[in-house]
Amino acid sequence: MLTGEASHPDISAGPIPMPSAVPPQRPSDTHRTDTRSSNTDAAQTDDAQTDDAQTDDAADVAGSLSAPGFFDTSDDAIDDLTKSDGKRAGNPDAQHVTQGQLFETDPPPWELTVDEDVAVASVVFRDAPYGPYDYRIPPELRDRLHPGMRVHVPLGRRKRPTVGWCIETKMGNKTGKTLSDVAEVLDDAPLCDRPLVRLVTWMSHYYQSPAGQVFDALIPSSVRASAGTRERTYLSPSPASADESVVDALPAKQQRALRLLIAAGKPMTSSQLMVHAECTAGPINALRKKGLLDEDTRREMATSMPTRWQTSDGEKTESHELTDDQSNALGRITAALDSAAAKTLLLHGVTGSGKTEVYIRAIEHVVKFGRAAIVLVPEISLTPQTRGRFERRFASVAVLHSQMTPAERHFQWQRIRRGEVQVVVGPRSAVFAPLPRLGLIILDEEHDGSFKQDSQPRYHARKVAYARAQSLQIPLLLGSATPSLESWYATQSGHAELISMPSRVGNRPMPDVQLVDLRIKDERSRGGAISRQLHLAVTETLREKGQVILLLNRRGFATTIQCPSCGHVVACPDCEMPLTHHRDGGKAVCHYCDYTIATPPWCPECRFDGIRYGGLGTQKLEVEVKARFPEARVARMDSDTMRRPGSHQKVLSAFRSGELDLLLGTQMIAKGLDFPNVLLVGVINADAALHFPDFRAGERTFQLVTQVAGRTGRGNRGGRVIVQTFSPEHMAIQAASRHDYLQFAQAEIANRRKFNYPPLGSVARIIIRGAVEDVTEATANSLMLRLESARERLGAEVRLLGPAPPPIAKLRGKYRFHLLLQSLDPLQLGATIRMATKTFKIPEKDDVQYVIDIDPMDML
Ligand SMILES: Nc1ncnc2c1ncn2[C@@H]1O[C@H](COP(=O)(O)OP(=O)(O)OP(=O)(O)O)[C@@H](O)[C@H]1O
Ligand SMILES: [Zn+2]
Numbered sequence: 001m002l003t004g005e006a007s008h009p010d011i012s013a014g015p016i017p018m019p020s021a022v023p024p025q026r027p028s029d030t031h032r033t034d035t036r037s038s039n040t041d042a043a044q045t046d047d048a049q050t051d052d053a054q055t056d057d058a059a060d061v062a063g064s065l066s067a068p069g070f071f072d073t074s075d076d077a078i079d080d081l082t083k084s085d086g087k088r089a090g091n092p093d094a095q096h097v098t099q100g101q102l103f104e105t106d107p108p109p110w111e112l113t114v115d116e117d118v119a120v121a122s123v124v125f126r127d128a129p130y131g132p133y134d135y136r137i138p139p140e141l142r143d144r145l146h147p148g149m150r151v152h153v154p155l156g157r158r159k160r161p162t163v164g165w166c167i168e169t170k171m172g173n174k175t176g177k178t179l180s181d182v183a184e185v186l187d188d189a190p191l192c193d194r195p196l197v198r199l200v201t202w203m204s205h206y207y208q209s210p211a212g213q214v215f216d217a218l219i220p221s222s223v224r225a226s227a228g229t230r231e232r233t234y235l236s237p238s239p240a241s242a243d244e245s246v247v248d249a250l251p252a253k254q255q256r257a258l259r260l261l262i263a264a265g266k267p268m269t270s271s272q273l274m275v276h277a278e279c280t281a282g283p284i285n286a287l288r289k290k291g292l293l294d295e296d297t298r299r300e301m302a303t304s305m306p307t308r309w310q311t312s313d314g315e316k317t318e319s320h321e322l323t324d325d326q327s328n329a330l331g332r333i334t335a336a337l338d339s340a341a342a343k344t345l346l347l348h349g350v351t352g353s354g355k356t357e358v359y360i361r362a363i364e365h366v367v368k369f370g371r372a373a374i375v376l377v378p379e380i381s382l383t384p385q386t387r388g389r390f391e392r393r394f395a396s397v398a399v400l401h402s403q404m405t406p407a408e409r410h411f412q413w414q415r416i417r418r419g420e421v422q423v424v425v426g427p428r429s430a431v432f433a434p435l436p437r438l439g440l441i442i443l444d445e446e447h448d449g450s451f452k453q454d455s456q457p458r459y460h461a462r463k464v465a466y467a468r469a470q471s472l473q474i475p476l477l478l479g480s481a482t483p484s485l486e487s488w489y490a491t492q493s494g495h496a497e498l499i500s501m502p503s504r505v506g507n508r509p510m511p512d513v514q515l516v517d518l519r520i521k522d523e524r525s526r527g528g529a530i531s532r533q534l535h536l537a538v539t540e541t542l543r544e545k546g547q548v549i550l551l552l553n554r555r556g557f558a559t560t561i562q563c564p565s566c567g568h569v570v571a572c573p574d575c576e577m578p579l580t581h582h583r584d585g586g587k588a589v590c591h592y593c594d595y596t597i598a599t600p601p602w603c604p605e606c607r608f609d610g611i612r613y614g615g616l617g618t619q620k621l622e623v624e625v626k627a628r629f630p631e632a633r634v635a636r637m638d639s640d641t642m643r644r645p646g647s648h649q650k651v652l653s654a655f656r657s658g659e660l661d662l663l664l665g666t667q668m669i670a671k672g673l674d675f676p677n678v679l680l681v682g683v684i685n686a687d688a689a690l691h692f693p694d695f696r697a698g699e700r701t702f703q704l705v706t707q708v709a710g711r712t713g714r715g716n717r718g719g720r721v722i723v724q725t726f727s728p729e730h731m732a733i734q735a736a737s738r739h740d741y742l743q744f745a746q747a748e749i750a751n752r753r754k755f756n757y758p759p760l761g762s763v764a765r766i767i768i769r770g771a772v773e774d775v776t777e778a779t780a781n782s783l784m785l786r787l788e789s790a791r792e793r794l795g796a797e798v799r800l801l802g803p804a805p806p807p808i809a810k811l812r813g814k815y816r817f818h819l820l821l822q823s824l825d826p827l828q829l830g831a832t833i834r835m836a837t838k839t840f841k842i843p844e845k846d847d848v849q850y851v852i853d854i855d856p857m858d859m860l
């Protein structure tokens with residue numbers, strides 16, 4: 001039984017298990033949002049803080065909230081997140097023992113004096129990586145300040161008060177020092193509840209990102225800035241107007257307005273009064289000047305929110321009778337819900353097996369008990385189709401998406417927080433939706449790369465969802481036809497429960513996949529991208545009035561612009577990567593930084609007239625398709641054609657209604673689409689991503705090919721797939737062609753085991769960037785030395801690689817180097833980085849920054 005609040009342990013009660021320090025003395029005002037730079041080491045303070053760096057570092061490592069790895073860690077780590085950790089917090093001389101006695105600490109060498117009568121707030125900041133720092137709460141602020149509110153406090157030598165977030169209030173100053181006072185409380189009510197505050201501190205620790213930045217990711221800026229509210233000035237009669245003789249001496253229009261306002265008995269805005277008194281602003285302003293009106297300015301919620309989304313794309317309301325696979329899956333999910341345990345479930349259902357219906361039924365079960373659910377989807381799947389499916393089945397759905405205005409975002413956030421919403425559907429940031437009675441978190445297409453944020457804090461929504469579900473003791477449901485190896489491995493190691501849906505709804509067969517070997521000359525088409533076989537298949541499909549999807553995962557027209565005479569390749573001056581030629585507008589564009597120039601008509605090096613466009617992008621494919629199949633109605637979908645809000649849904653509904661015959665595009669056409677009349681899917685070049693210098697290259701290729709192949713055979717007319725490749729024998733492509741996830745997963749796990757790559761071990765990456773190449777490299781080298789010595793001091797088993805230039809060795813004018821860390825134990829890995837960077841300083845003149853990326857999803 002899913003019961004009420006009581007069955008969910010209250011994790012909000014206890015203090016946050018992170019050590020506190022006094023405010024730093026040498027802070028920095030010049031911190032950049034996404035990076036640690038030269039002098040940001042705010043925790044670098046006086047006396048005991050640095051006297052014995054080893055004790056201090058180790059205490060920090062151990063006393064902090066341990067970072068749970070994704071499934072692959074001991075339950076102790078999770079306990080840290082779920083339990084109020086009273087025995088640790090504020091008791092720095094306790095013996096902190098984590099895995100394998102690794103971080104046992106000596107008692108600190110100084111005596112502590114505890115002042116029990118002082119009310120203390122622990123505060124974290126945006127640009128101070130360490131902390132929290134303790135401040136005294138003056139008596140007049142004691143009742144007003146709660147965790148989750150912002151405060152103004154003095155920080156180091158800064159002249160102006162700094163904004164910080166209060167994460168804990170407590171009695172007793174245990175720092176042994178005199179604390180500075182909280183200067184001001186900035187919010188009337190907490191911006192997030194205790195469990196979310198705890199999630200922030202966990203994320204800050206695990207991702208090694210300042211907690212203030214994590215708060216910024218958690219709370220929409222419009223909420224922080226209280227956008228969506230507006231100031232309105234209300235008018236009421238002033239005391240002077242009580243004198244009848246004064247009122248009578250007025251011009252007629254002014255009299256009428258004033259009498260009306262007195263009669264109304266409640267304040268009005270001047271525009272309301274103008275309507276009622278049928279006058280212009282003139283008489284009202286005159287009354288103001290005479291002091292006959294009192295003004296009161298208030299901030300109010302703007303009430304009605306316009307929405308720019310259409311809700312339906314013509315699909316009928318559906319409530320299917322469940323297939324056997326679906327009922328079995330639902331049964332196991334409801335069992336998990338009823339057990340009120342923090343179970344992780346992986347729903348592995350082949351494409352078209354009806355996973356969405358299972359999600360909806362599971363949420364119905366949650367809603368029945370007065371609870372709510374979050375459904376995370378890849379941003380690109382936030383189509384009206386997905387949205388409609390949820391909106392038709394639940395009374396109150398909040399859909400979050402990136403094209404919302406700040407006011408809309410604010411409005412939805414408030415609704416969610418007030419408990420008015422049953423289901424939140426949104427991309428990765430929706431994992432933070434402040435639902436007061438959350439009962440289930442779902443990640444659809446859980447393997448999708450968009451769940452990882454590529455700016456600070458570099459979190460993965462799956463891991464954050466896992467942490468949030470654990471802390472609330474609720475189930476986490478992951479769903480995919482091509483699960484990430486992380487989630488798959490969790491089912492093999494007993495950390496997650498596997499639920500399989502091996503067949504399609506209605507027992508439809510999986511589509512036939514045919515591989516075309518592009519190494520064989522006869523298979524390639526002369527001067528084109530479409531092989532003979534694919535050409536034939538498209539022709540047949542169009543003749544049968546079926547629809548076609550063609551996947552090419554590269555936008556633009558030509559991917560290199562090269563001089564055949566001297567060999568010069570036109571490249572980005574800031575990134576040194578080849579520019580891509582875009583035919584619309586004749587532009588050459590850098591796909592890494594958007595640097596754009598007019599495509600040069602001759603070679604900029606040798607002036608040779610006859611520069612060549614090599615490589616294939618979607619624009620060139622579109623030209624070829626239109627030439628080969630002139631009668632077909634074709635649309636292209638990639639991030640160039642889909643810039644305008646709504647263009648995505650426009651093309652998809654045209655395709656659904658049969659106004660288009662052929663859809664070509666990048667991976668955005670590979671996901672989630674459910675169109676029964678698609679009889680053919682063509683993959684133009686399956687190896688495009690296969691030979692990337694990234695251990696996930698095979699996994700990505702398998703996922704992409706399997707997912708796009710899954711777009712066909714979803715109706716009663718069958719479907720087939722043609723995959724063009726230069727590597728037909730590659731395991732990922734072989735497995736995808738047979739729809740054999742298991743074969744792929746087993747072979748790939750074996751590959752990863754050789755190097756302890758995730759999911760077997762953990763990886764972190766540190767990117768160092770700067771304007772001067774050798775200074776940047778020298779910084780990378782000295783950071784490496786620090787990592788080596790931290791590893792030694794901790795006795796941590798961590799492999800260190802680098803520094804080396806990554807594939808993108810220069811980006812936006814900055815040289816880049818990276819370091820890779822690898823370990824079987826995420827705790828040791830995190831601790832090594834923490835110790836190495838804690839006191840790492842880069843001289844300001846070097847202008848070098850570094851970024852820590854825990855569990856990186858790409859190595860570029
Ligand atoms: N029990 C059912 N009976 C009939 N049709 C169903 C049933 N369940 C789902 N469907 C329909 O089957 C189609 C496929 O379902 P859905 O899109 O949920 O599959 P999926 O597993 O999410 O696939 P993919 O991973 O490819 O996105 C949809 O059109 C859906 O309406
Ligand atoms: Zn040339």
Ligand SMILES: [Zn+2]
Pocket residue numbers: 572573574575576577590591592593594595812
């Ligand atoms: Zn560039």
